Amino acid sequence: MAAKSIISRPVYGILSPQPGKHHLFIADAEGALAIADMAKTAPDRFFDGAEIVFIPGPDDKHVAALEALKPARFHQAPSFASLLPRLKQTLDNAHMGLRLYLAGTEGLIGQAMQVALDAGIDHTAIQTEHRGSLARRVQCVHCKGITENVTTQPATCSHCGLLLLVRDHYSRRLAAFQGVCISAEDRSEIPPFEEVFR
Numbered sequence: 001m002a003a004k005s006i007i008s009r010p011v012y013g014i015l016s017p018q019p020g021k022h023h024l025f026i027a028d029a030e031g032a033l034a035i036a037d038m039a040k041t042a043p044d045r046f047f048d049g050a051e052i053v054f055i056p057g058p059d060d061k062h063v064a065a066l067e068a069l070k071p072a073r074f075h076q077a078p079s080f081a082s083l084l085p086r087l088k089q090t091l092d093n094a095h096m097g098l099r100l101y102l103a104g105t106e107g108l109i110g111q112a113m114q115v116a117l118d119a120g121i122d123h124t125a126i127q128t129e130h131r132g133s134l135a136r137r138v139q140c141v142h143c144k145g146i147t148e149n150v151t152t153q154p155a156t157c158s159h160c161g162l163l164l165l166v167r168d169h170y171s172r173r174l175a176a177f178q179g180v181c182i183s184a185e186d187r188s189e190i191p192p193f194e195e196v197f198r
Contacts, residue, residue, distance in 0.1 A: 012130040017042040018099045028055035030132030031104025032062030047071045091119035107137040110175025134197045139176040
């Protein structure tokens, strides 16, 4: 749990069914469980006007549970990058009153939130719930490259190779945590890697 004093950190809630005709769910891996839990309290026929877009984990174990909700549309994508064109088109064609539900990893939530806000979706129409891995999406402040699924402290930038201290500062604009060179004074000084973001 992040310290409360770090005001840049997003705050996540718990998904709850909202009134409306159009509901768009975007989830990855364990985020499917947040949708399934919410469905237990949803009114009858809630998913009749819903679309679920899901990025499954390697075992696809939650696909059947989401399909069982019988949404109007169900789509699987191998990665966030692959679903981006579909998401942009869906949001561009969205009707007034669309309710957006984001569930899963911080990387997915942050990136989907960016796209939604860019499309003009009001932030009050977006719900988020973090589920699953605490792996971080990290931007190297030196080369500006983004490294996905960082679980260690320090981490190696996948673009320039610098050893980065992964800070708790979160950039909503980039949907990423900031990483700064940990060995700027002495490149031979390499602290031990620890798995801290699981």
